[in-house]
Amino acid sequence: MDKQTLKALLLRRDEGFWDALREITRSATEFDELFFLSMLRKRALEAGMVPPEPLEPSRIALLGGYSLYPLNELLLHLLAVENISAEIHKGDYDNYVSEMSEADGGLAEFAPRVICLLPSPHRCRHTGPLNDPEEIVRTEAEQVAAHLLDLCRVAHDQFGSEIILGNFPLPARQDPGPFRSRSLATDWNFRKWVNLQLGLRAPAFVHPCDIEFLSARRGGIHSEDSRGWFESKQPGSPGLLVDIAREIAHQVQGLRVPPKKVLALDLDNTLWGGVIGDDGLEGIEIGDTSPRGEAFKAFQRHILTLKQRGVILAACSKNDHARAIEPFEKHPEMLLRLDDFVSFQANWEPKSDNLRRIAAELNLGLDSFVFADDNPAEIEIVRQFAPEVTTLLLGPDPADYPGQLQDGRWFDIRSLTAEDSQRTEQYRAEAARRSHQADGADMGSYLESLQMEATVSSFTAIDVPRLSQLINKSNQFNLTTRRRTEAEVESLIGNPEAVTLAVRLSDRFGEHGLISIVIGRQHGDTLDIDTWLMSCRVLKREVEQVVLNELARQAADRGCQTLRGTYLPTPKNEMVREFYPTMGFQPDASSGDAGVFVLPLNSFVPKPTQIHILSTQS
Amino acid sequence: MTQTEIIARLQSIFDDVFLDPPTLHPALTAKEVDEWDSLLHISLLLAVEKEFAIRFRVGEVEATSNIGEFADLIEVRSTEK
The missing domain is CATH 3.40.50.1110 (SGNH hydrolase)
Known part of the structure; x- marks a missing residue:
């Protein structure tokens, strides 16, 4: 949002003017900027526009x-x-x-x-x-x-x-x-x-x-x-x-207004570098072995300082719970430990729901929360569905995280009591007494607001390095975890029996790049799904639905009657155990294997999705 | 730059800074424009200094009596570098 956009909002008498004015005013540091904003506010008032809140x-x-x-x-x-x-x-x-x-x-x-x-x-x-x-x-x-x-x-x-x-x-x-x-x-x-x-x-x-x-x-x-x-x-x-x-x-x-009480934190790329679910305990960056690791450690140190001053910590992460707690329990360089948090939400629900749950557990208003995350889409969902929460978009450089948090001035101290440093204990007890169901957010309108666009194409030679990298790195949303070399990926291009999908996604915050891959093989009238994987960054964005629609379309074009998918369990892909049933597949009685599922194509109805398909090639 | 050219550039600054921008001409004085108070004056000088990449010396803007003299001062400060 820049000043000219703001001026345009004013000329249109758009009610969004006031929020935008506040947003830009908060970040203005120079006199002429602030003067200009002050002038626009006066113009708006003169034009009869009324601020939304008294x-x-x-x-x-x-x-x-x-x-x-x-x-x-x-x-x-x-x-x-x-x-x-x-x-x-x-x-x-x-x-x-x-x-x-x-x-x-x-x-x-x-x-x-x-x-x-x-x-x-x-x-x-x-x-x-x-x-x-x-x-x-x-x-x-x-x-x-x-x-x-x-x-x-x-x-x-x-x-x-x-x-x-x-x-x-x-x-x-x-x-x-x-x-x-x-x-x-x-x-x-x-x-x-x-x-x-x-x-x-x-x-x-x-x-x-x-x-x-x-x-x-x-x-x-x-x-x-x-x-x-x-x-x-x-x-x-x-x-x-x-x-x-x-x-x-x-x-x-x-x-x-009293200072904020709760600091709710994302985990991956917020408290450490990397994604615990994909990179594993050995792969995440935390600690004194690398400059980035040091930066994340320094951020943790600052967070601990806040905790000692009486700020309550909560974790709010899109993650598998068992994987998310691993660094806190096992990584020697982590400064924060599980008992520093009064509430620890690591699951695949929208973060706005999780924040409501934490607030209910602690019996605190959402307006006493600050939520920090490095992902603009997560910040946006919280802004839309838990607008009382103050949000902080961290980044792009983890070296700046402590400064960004300090610049917010949300945890100012005017005086300090002995009670402040024991607050974590009090709230943990409160949390243990309560258990609440959070309100469901309206996911549909959120997804719509992201203005997502997907490109689905077959594998191309130029994409081989990226395809192979994602195939060999992806652990969590990966139905079969079959790894492939670049040569093996390349051999699929132009293979008449192979159906290959490479999916890219963008939204109004930017490009996500290549985020999903499917490899299918045709056997007579059945298309076998050899590989289906997706980056967890785009979980719950309806990418799966887009992919299934496209897969079904291509299979039907080839004269197939059935899609057949397999789930091969690994220690890391628990989250997709129920994936095929959720997408409408039935257990395949004829295979005798509990991990094989089929979807008859004659009765398949394409899944609704908020993603706009830019182009598909086959 | 001629006085006319400078006043044309000033006009676009005034258009941005004033709620109800006056039409500039050499004889126009600050007193004739209601909105032209000291908050606005400071903003205006900052904007002019930025636009023309100059710095006025202490007291000299106050000593100009109308837009024409102000434009002439800008010309002097622009050419001395």
Whole structure:
């Protein structure tokens, strides 16, 4: 979604505008982007469009040693897209001391729920020589902090407001050289000391807005803007204004909405590299033997840290349960173990259903969940069918997973109690007491929304390496697990008795590539299915139905009466034990083998599917 | 670039930035346009600096009194590199 698409939604008066506006606003980092979005929101309101959810009012006083315009406009927009209608009282430039201490002035009349105070660093410096005794400078710095905190206390006492207090950005230039670090009297160290005091001494009603951090994250020289200061007393560069406004908005929201409680995690390519069902315990990437393995291990370490802070962990994976728990029980490099999770859902049901089940088990609302997965289609199904859940699409690089999770700010801590670190135990007990059936999601409309397209073709010479690779790698959805060399695959091309299908799938998130293979052999009026396999990534997408339809069509064209399939059990293909019966095949009484099934073609009706067939060749 | 060319490029920036974009001409002043407040002014300057790949010096935009002078300033800053 880009800005022009958003503008188009607005011009069409499309109700999707509001969700899209929120989405883009959440990721905007630059002033002009945010300004443009704020303007579109105003245009939408002027055009009579109404946001879908009612706005909750909030009264915010913005005070400080700066001009607070246009910061207030950015804040207004950021809050509006999160359904908060803020009334913002803008203080006069550098008049905050009297504004906050007056018991009967404008602030008392405004009655702010939140006061946001941004003092400017111009009064936060040591005025004496650099070689003043440290004791004197320290006292001076501590007085600067104490004065600000006192002012907050006075305002809190008389107006009952929560206070968001900005600290001081550090200077962007290295002045006066190496000596800067040696004396507390330099601006650099003085401000650091004041900032430390502001944080360490802040009472519970003071919520620090860490501008030192925000400007360091953006970069000092990209955060300072001396032209903006001289021209209109701006707190910093336009970019820094965005960062400050976003931080204030986050904190204002945090005063209304508690942090998330549950982190639900996918497994394959989320907690380790690779697919446990296909790659096996030896094949997955986790641990210090490879850079990727290290990255996944670091992500697990971060997740453990969250757990120690009281975040509840749950697993939600499309997997065979027995295979999914193997790494937790047997892999020596795994940091996470099964008992770190209060709920462990590894099955083939839609993840939205599984998340509902977990929520019911824990007796928690879905709105306290964050769900992280590397697969955009899984994220999409959760967004559609469990929209209360906050989703995080991980990737593409596992090295960035911890940062992505941290940037969400979903598990912010304001204070920490002993109880928090024991939360996992409490919820595990809760889960044991309850057992619930989750609601079924409407799979049909989900699949339809994926806009899937399949290409079914016979084997071609150019595909031989890929065909052979999938034939030799696929374990779980593989009816016979017959392996073939490239030469053997090649020999099937042009063989008049062989029916070969190579299936590719794409959806609106992109290409899945070659995902299913069938090899059939004609014996008289029977087509024997020698091989039928599929990548588990596209399980429950109705690819099987498409393949069966095509197989039946080709068999009938050849004059066959019957399809005959075989299931050869292995330790890894339990999931397709019932595949043929599910697809309408009958046990083949004449074969005397319980794993052989037949489907008479004269009564076969093609299976309905949401997949659009782009082309078929035979 | 002539003043007319610059004003034409400015027009497309204004079209993006304003809810109700004014039609630009050399004599137009900020005061004549309701929407032209300081939030918009900052956005406008950022957009202009980006579009023309220039940086204004402190105070000089404020010193221009209409669109024509503003366009001339852009011309000066564009050619000095």
